[in-house]
Amino acid sequence: MRIDEITKFFDDVEVIDIEKEVAEKLFKTDSNGNPIIGQYISGYEGINFQNLVAKARAAAQSRPREERKAIDDMVDAEIEKHLADKKKKAQEPNTPTPEKPKANKKPVKKDSIFKEPDIVPTKFKGALGWVQKKFKKGTDIADKFTKVSRK
Numbered sequence: 792m793r794i795d796e797i798t799k800f801f802d803d804v805e806v807i808d809i810e811k812e813v814a815e816k817l818f819k820t821d822s823n824g825n826p827i828i829g830q831y832i833s834g835y836e837g838i839n840f841q842n843l844v845a846k847a848r849a850a851a852q853s854r855p856r857e858e859r860k861a862i863d864d865m866v867d868a869e870i871e872k873h874l875a876d877k878k879k880k881a882q883e884p885n886t887p888t889p890e891k892p893k894a895n896k897k898p899v900k901k902d903s904i905f906k907e908p909d910i911v912p913t914k915f916k917g918a919l920g921w922v923q924k925k926f927k928k929g930t931d932i933a934d935k936f937t938k939v940s941r942k
Contacts, residue, residue: 807851807858807859807862809844809847809848809851809862810844811826812847812859812862812863812866813840813843813844813847813862813866814826814828814840816863816866816867816870817831817832817835817838817840817843817866817870818830818831818832819831819832828840834874834877835870835873837873837877838869838870838873843866843869846865846869847861847862847865847866850862850864850865
């Protein structure tokens with residue numbers, strides 16, 4: 792075979808634009824018959840176009856001699872599935888979830904910017920109590936004598 796004969800053989804091969812095939816099924820068309828991507832036919836809103844194109848491409852590769860039929864069958868099946876899901880969602884009663892009872896909590900004081908201490912000081916007994924008592928007195932005395940007064 793010569794090169795010109797080989798190229799003539801490939802000139803007869805038709806290349807299918809998969810995106811256009813899918814778009815013709817999903818979207819409205821303009822005055823020339825070209826699909827307007829983004830303007831869904833009523834009822835087809837919410838179908839993922841890019842996902843559908845990927846699935847159509849896979850279906851076309853799985854059946855290379857029947858590409859157009861494989862694409863049409865796959866897109867039709869996805870449209871029917873979408874419409875069935877949409878109908879099922881419309882029929883489901885919208886039941887609100889029951890609210891959980893709220894526990895009675897102590898109201899937060901907004902007047903104070905300081906948090907109240909969580910730990911209540913306890914009084915110790917015995918030797919530890921004596922240390923605690925002396926330590927308290929020592930801090931009180933230290934506070935009295937360390938105040939700075941300027942003249």
